[in-house]
Amino acid sequence: MKRIFTLFATLVAFAMSLSAQSVISPGGNLTLTFSLEEGTPYYAVDYKGSPVILRSSLGLDLEGSDDLMGGFQVKATSESSFDEVWEPVWGEESHIRNHYNELLVELTQPATKRQMNIRFRLYDDGFGLRYEFPRQKRLQYFTVKEEQTQFALTGDHRALWIPGDYDTQEYEYFDSRLSEIAQLANTTTGSHASTTRFSDWGVQTAITMKSDQGLYITLHEAALVDYSCMHLVYDPESYTFTSWLTPDAIGNKAYMQTPCHTPWRTGVITDDARELLASRLTLNLNEPCALEDTSWIRPVKYMGVWWELITNKNRWSYTSGGNIKLADTDYSTLKPHGRHGATTENVKRYIDFASRYGFDQLLVEGWNIGWEDWSGKHKDFVFDFVTPYPDFNLTELQQYAGERGMRLMMHHETSSSIRNYERRMDRAYSFMVENGYNAVKSGYVGNIFPRGEHHFGQLMNNHYLYAVQKAAEYKIVVNAHEAVRPTGLCRTWPNLIGNESARGTEFQAFGGTQPRHATILPFTRLQGGPMDYTPGIFCMDIGSFSPGNKSKVLSTLANQLALYVTLYSPLQMAADLPENYERYLDAFQFIVDVPVEWSESRYLMAEPGDYVVIARKDKRSECWYVGGVTDECSRTVELSFDFLEGGKEYVAKVYADAEDADYQSNPEAYVIYEGRVESASTHTIKMARGGGFAISIREVTPEDKMVERLK
């Protein structure tokens, strides 16, 4: 009896060692093949019959216990399908289809009696895979030394990437062959308040590649919850990326308690770049909305006492000198330096302007005590989040805003002192509710306190989500800057209405950002969720209003308008100063008109790093809005209006670069013209170097009889 059993077991093991199983995406575009070879799990992905991810190994290296990389047997496999349409609280479209075929591989590691499952989901535009650890006796708590997920590519693709860093994502993108990563990574310039590089070959996700065969591949992750953020490290010999997690203060990568699973590791794969933009894979791999009532979550268009601070025209601080101990400081006895931005008077000026043009909220930074000595000091008690400066009359201002149909937007800069923020969070959110705020911009500038932790480690990722979940209890929406890059969590927690987590417009005031940046973000950073990019700069010569600041905004004015369409966000800022908008009120009208809620989005033209043209339909009307941006090259596009409903006539108002516009020599030159269009119309628009265009389209009305057809 014993001998027979042994023989049987051997046969099973032999069979398992060769076992391979494929799963095909619903429409047949993608095939993913799982195999177990000599105990090691592998996967490979084909797109339309061609390999995209070659045989790549899967597993995790554990700290203080046997690894989960080999010695496995397949216990069972199962396939299933899923197809549903869900409605996001906000998004690029009002209905999202989630359609995939799934392969679940249940593995056992006989030597340790442990179990690990790998779940694969195949979409027509990509795949997701994750490790799952069921409840079991021999694996309860474990520490991840490193995750060893490979992505073996088929060649030395062109890639759009930023260097791996545990603490900042605010880099300009490189556009290079993968083999050039190490050489270029060290040419990165610009200062970051907190930065920790770890490998010359390290990159951050989302990274978007293009093969010589014209295939687009975006690697990223979805549903980053209770785990550390994944970087990728490239091996040029094998064209292979391997996962590289963010460590904690003692060098470990993640702490797990079964039952649990990792985030999804995702690849979006397509031969049409527009489909990268249309992909909802990241959102679909997140859990459904966790909130019962979402009626209080509303997109927000806002202005802010912000750009004047960023450009150094005015200051966050109230008084001069550093070395402030908040607990010991009586601001009422201190002499103001006279350049404080968040004064009652100045804030009223913004409210007057913003309310005139229908904005929802006004962000005010520098309203609260502590800004004299907040950055780079690794302070514990750096802000209290509830005490205004003496010259900021919060009650008066919130009432002033309310009388004009607006609210103030709260600002919680934490200086990355997380212990302090968590200690004060309930009080800070209560204070917001008591004072009529319902949105907060939070910030994580500088190195993390407690020391040794990183912005993208598990402890911090748990903090960011904690802040969002707590905010939901208070019906507050959150826009977190310098937090970990989004991975679609806004599906589950739609009060996370924005993140920065990339190089935003502020860098235009710190020396500038190349025009191609805005043509890359939709394919990389925005794959995980919306970005508070803060567009809408109209005055490109910053020194003209902030003497001493030599920066020029590297964009045309029309390009700035286009960003409201091309960079999707339910939270959009008009970032420039009222006085700069006053100079070009006709162009400002586009910002006034453009909505922040959409029912449909059409990705008309796209090439990462070169150009993006997108049309979106307002969720609350029949109006459409189109935005197009280009990189450093001037481009002429032939725009088709076939996204419009057939048989209807519309009026299109075009905001385009003037003939002689140029982001370097003549950035503020634009033209505005109107014309009738219909579904069959086409129109040629020239984008200047660093330029773009914006179009607002509405149904024709009787008053429009004089409007001619658009040529």
Added chain:
Amino acid sequence: MKRIFTLFATLVAFAMSLSAQSVISPGGNLTLTFSLEEGTPYYAVDYKGSPVILRSSLGLDLEGSDDLMGGFQVKATSESSFDEVWEPVWGEESHIRNHYNELLVELTQPATKRQMNIRFRLYDDGFGLRYEFPRQKRLQYFTVKEEQTQFALTGDHRALWIPGDYDTQEYEYFDSRLSEIAQLANTTTGSHASTTRFSDWGVQTAITMKSDQGLYITLHEAALVDYSCMHLVYDPESYTFTSWLTPDAIGNKAYMQTPCHTPWRTGVITDDARELLASRLTLNLNEPCALEDTSWIRPVKYMGVWWELITNKNRWSYTSGGNIKLADTDYSTLKPHGRHGATTENVKRYIDFASRYGFDQLLVEGWNIGWEDWSGKHKDFVFDFVTPYPDFNLTELQQYAGERGMRLMMHHETSSSIRNYERRMDRAYSFMVENGYNAVKSGYVGNIFPRGEHHFGQLMNNHYLYAVQKAAEYKIVVNAHEAVRPTGLCRTWPNLIGNESARGTEFQAFGGTQPRHATILPFTRLQGGPMDYTPGIFCMDIGSFSPGNKSKVLSTLANQLALYVTLYSPLQMAADLPENYERYLDAFQFIVDVPVEWSESRYLMAEPGDYVVIARKDKRSECWYVGGVTDECSRTVELSFDFLEGGKEYVAKVYADAEDADYQSNPEAYVIYEGRVESASTHTIKMARGGGFAISIREVTPEDKMVERLK
């Protein structure tokens, strides 16, 4: 002009390089001499003309900047005196005199243009010194790599010490020559949930030494606020201790922002061991009470559902099996294992007993969900502090207790998951107030979360104080176990009514603690503040009620009674089970009678490691209580009652070891007898091996005519 100035500066520098200045204690016992030699600050201390601390250097080594150890000049020195009497909210006496002479030395470091002051306070029973960093331009934020405070001793003294450890103080004391530290430190046995040793020559404070000339020296620190806890490392060649601070997760020792200062480094010095016990130096070097209203702070005598858990008779947990995720666990669906201690029924049994004998509170551990899987896992969300187990009816029990003149005492075990506790602290304290609690025992078992931090580092020290300050907002008193050793902070925050921070009675159930331990604690651990030692064990054979536990309590029953007097605390527990007290209700009467508030204390006999006899007067009556304990040796003491008021007659009730009592062979044998005493009376009492005695003394009444004179 320039030459003259240079000459003058040289002269000053020359003079400064030899500068020495002494300060003498008010009564002349102590002389401290400061000197600056070749730019390095030194101090030395004499006691009654003999050297105690030889020339010892002072300074700090900084991380990332020049050190603060040399290159100094004396800018100014100033002397002052202080003498006041203050009234503690609770204490060993109702009035405390704070009388010292002070020397402030202001130093400059010309090469760096930085300033550092050293403040010395001389008492007749010891000294304190601290570093102060005034507000200045060239020193604002700095990081302490190591504090370099030396204590150069005069010889290889005998010492009572425990090994240096960043995470636990729960060691038995060694009684050895200083030269034997390294050899003995590694013989330490016993398991600790969190332990980090750092040097064979490292010890913790308070450490008490005795020179061959009979001089007692206790080194410790006072007012440990916003700094890391100090250890000492011994150099046997030079008989010198040097400070060694507790590091943080990245290896730094402390982070400072000027103006600021270190805690006081203290030496209590005397030729009479009783004066060590009478010293109030640690309290006096703390700031006055920070609370306006202290009326809500009351000493507490309590029992607890605790010893039955510690001895493993019953359990904290409700159900079997580990690996619980609190957020996902519905306890109402789980099967109880039947050995849960904190059941409504069992708690009522304790309340019935404790209320009959006038106790104030009943501690209940294991009342809240999470105990199935709480320890050693380094979990983040380990307890929620507000959800009772299904079989613990909190509302019913608090009412049941209230009807009997008692309250329940809250228990917050944090499992050292500090982030979780701080996130939930406001809610946890609010819950206490809503449910009638006003005292909390908190616990910090296991390694600290966030990982890499230590129990005694600056981050944790700030946490412990934060918990006490927050508690004060809710009028809650705190008894923190496994927290940093006290340094007199209870003067400033008298709602810190207790700490463990040493090896308590629980270790009697974990294999035992040698009898001498209780004769050492008053000279070491208790120098910083009261200890929740949890005395009062009446059943020494633990296996008799908790089968399988082989531990014996290494103490006689009379010794257990004495501890209520010899180990001062405003929080005293009767730690044993009701059924064990029921067996010896006549002896239990002492615990019922003994108060927890005193107006006077007299230290009658004392030798560290050998014996302690103390008399204390009740704060609310004319009654006195005497306690005496001995080590492993039997001792006969001739007790004088000269602490009693002359001309009055008293009745003394003596609880003594029976003639054949012995902590090993016959620990529960005691005798009780009464007799009349007066100020001139003496009485001879024999303490058994591991024994002791307790006496309650009250004024004679007419009913006492039959009571004979005590012989």
